[in-house]
Amino acid sequence: MTGQVLAFDGIGQDFATPGSGGRIRVLDGISFDAEPGQFVAVIGPSGCGKSTLLQMAAGLLMPTRGNVKHHGRTIDSVNQAVGFVPQQAQLFPWKTLQENVELPLVLRSVPAEQRRAQVAKAIEAVGLKGFENYYPNQLSGGMQKRGSIARTLVYRPDVILMDEPFGALDAQTRMVMQNDLQTLSAEAGATVIFVTHDITEAVVLADRVVILSQRPSRLLANIAIDLPRPRDVFEPFKNPGFEQAYDAVWSVFRSQIDIRGAH
């Protein structure tokens, strides 16, 4: 126990419903935290407020109730000490891969020489060496996602927020990316909050899985996944102990899935 890097404390969020003037309760008293270097997966049904939680950790949205603390400091403005990897890669189309990855360092006034070294390292780490001068629309979806991750790793934030980062990728690309993320996040030693709606992905990647309920969303369970690392993401069920861990998560999560499939 070295203390928490990031702590969500009694988070509640109400949004105004468009038109009617009413309010909708999205999050209802969510508390959990992450220790240094921990990989925390957050799963929950679509629309339960997972993205909203990440927005709060990034300081882009203030919770209606409760607060988020980063190293004990309450987040009350944009949190520039974290990294954010959105669902779409969101590279700047007008910048080359090199310029994209370099931007956070430019914004932070890192000297040019140091920038060059750090950018080269980050691009190499995600396997995009040789594509430095490509514009995003010349890169495939998976490569753009790698670029997006490099752009976050390059300034070494101690917390990385990821919002369904692999949701839009095809199955094979996703597995390769999961495998690489496992290595990269371990190397970076960063705390990762990883939002997904894929249970297998959550269990195979995470140290803890936080399960949220349908709106108004409460915390259903916070389950530790004590599987040895590195884990095999290509055949997750071959990891010793995976089945039990998966069942533990699924037994909680199944209650939140509309079995009739009416959606």
Added chain:
Amino acid sequence: MNDAASVDAAPAARKWSRRFAALGQFGISLLPGIVLLVFWQWASGRLIKEIYVSKPTAIAARLYELFASGEIIPHLITTGQELVLGYVIGVAGGVIGGYALGRSPRLARIFEPYVMAFYGIPKIALAPLFIIWFGIGIGSKVALASIMVFFLVFYNVFSGVRSVDRELVNLTLVMGANQRQLTWHVYLPAASPYIILGMRMAIPYSVIGVIVGEFTSSIQGLGLFIHEASSTYDPAGVFAGIILLLGFVLIANFLAGRLERRLLRWKNPTTQPPSDI
């Protein structure tokens, strides 16, 4: 994923054959124009009286004479000045105004209705008013051209800035950007296709503004020259004036095209996306 070099390399031979193809394409697109000129030359005096439509050779002769005598030079200079000034002022105002209102919802709520109301006024109808306000010199023409340019550029920049992806802006803030950096790294580049579009659309409008101003009342300029040529039944002079105006537009389009290729390089990929992983 290490085949970047082979993706890039285009053999020299292919480059040449592409150049020939482009040349051939150019030749073909020239053809209708040549046919039109030949028909015009032939029909003039046969199907239609020359006094109405002049003819290409007469116009060419007139153009030569205008330059040889130097008669046209002061007109060209005046109109050129009006165009450049009107265009630059209009673009600058449009970019600044559009950007400010695009970034600030509060300003937009206050001023947008007014801008939209003025947008609806046919700007041509302001010509007589501007002559009263700014005199019959270049001031009134610059004002008329710049107001036409302003609205086009303003509207494009405004919608361009408004359309910038909120998530991208938030992401850049988290990456460490302050407001000034946000402007340079996100808002302006994201709006640049709209800015360029507005600038291109505004070129013919700046010419309309200047010429209408000169038609209305002026001491010098191509508009005045065309006006006088028409009132002395000199169709070759009218056409010569129109061709010179066309020259201005072509030069402006060429420059705008260069700017567009420079600024929007990222929109025209020269290579295809490689396959995944």
